[in-house]
Amino acid sequence: GAVVSQHPSRVICKSGTSVKIECRSLDFQATTMFWYRQFPKQSLMLMATSNEGSKATYEQGVEKDKFLINHASLTLSTLTVTSAHPEDSSFYICSAGWGDSYNEQFFGPGTRLTVL
Amino acid sequence: LAKTTQPISMDSYEGQEVNITCSHNNIATNDYITWYQQFPSQGPRFIIQGYKTKVTNEVASLFIPADRKSSTLSLPRVSLSDTAVYYCLVGDIGDSSYKLIFGSGTRLLVRP
Numbered sequence: 001g002a003v004v005s006q007h008p009s010r011v012i013c014k015s016g017t018s019v020k021i022e023c024r025s026l027d028f029q030a031t032t033m034f035w036y037r038q039f040p041k042q043s044l045m046l047m048a049t050s051n052e053g054s055k056a057t058y059e060q061g062v063e064k065d066k067f068l069i070n071h072a073s074l075t076l077s078t079l080t081v082t083s084a085h086p087e088d089s090s091f092y093i094c095s096a097g098w099g100d101s102y103n104e105q106f107f108g109p110g111t112r113l114t115v116l
Numbered sequence: 117l118a119k120t121t122q123p124i125s126m127d128s129y130e131g132q133e134v135n136i137t138c139s140h141n142n143i144a145t146n147d148y149i150t151w152y153q154q155f156p157s158q159g160p161r162f163i164i165q166g167y168k169t170k171v172t173n174e175v176a177s178l179f180i181p182a183d184r185k186s187s188t189l190s191l192p193r194v195s196l197s198d199t200a201v202y203y204c205l206v207g208d209i210g211d212s213s214y215k216l217i218f219g220s221g222t223r224l225l226v227r228p
Contacts, residue, residue, distance in 0.1 A: 034215060043203070044160070044218040091160045105216060107159030
């Protein structure tokens with residue numbers, strides 16, 4: 001299957017700083033990428049849908065000014081957590097789909113964010 | 117989007133067959149059923165997808181009755197490494213705005 005990578009895999013930052021997480025599709029062009037957040041022992045929660053060359057679509061309750069998403073190319077989407085606080089500590093996962101159907105989304109390995 | 121309901125957890129032993137059933141009473145005509153597996157601190161991994169009847173691949177089988185209001189993921193002869201959370205999702209994969217909405221999932225524990 002296709003490979004999606006994330007960088008970094010783990011990040012620790014101080015409260016008030018911003019953190020950027022990269023999501024790359026390594027061997028295919030992803031027209032759409034998705035960002036999820038997962039708290040311990042909970043399910044994945046979709047945060048936003050990122051389309052190449054256009055603004056991201058955020059799910060209800062997700063602050064677009066706090067979670068900045070950029071999808072500048074067909075192989076790269078970035079999520080920036082601005083002015084991070086301890087409650088933003090979570091596991092952030094991206095996925096990528098391609099073409100007109102999304103019968104199999106490919107997930108990245110996730111990024112563990114810890115805000116002190 | 118159709119909502120799914122799964123058992124919160126299941127226990128099994130190595131070598132046994134495990135069947136996880138998912139209810140999706142409001143599934144739409146164009147919706148497909150997809151199952152994902154997730155290990156701790158990893159992204160989900162696609163297992164299998166189907167529309168009706170039975171689908172089988174190298175790791176699992178998916179049984180879907182005629183009314184499509186439920187589906188059963190069957191894992192033959194599980195091993196300890198199959199301990200994971202299994203998610204059932206439904207959606208119209210042909211819709212360009214299709215997005216995966218994860219339910220609570222089923223936490224499977226395989227014991228030696």
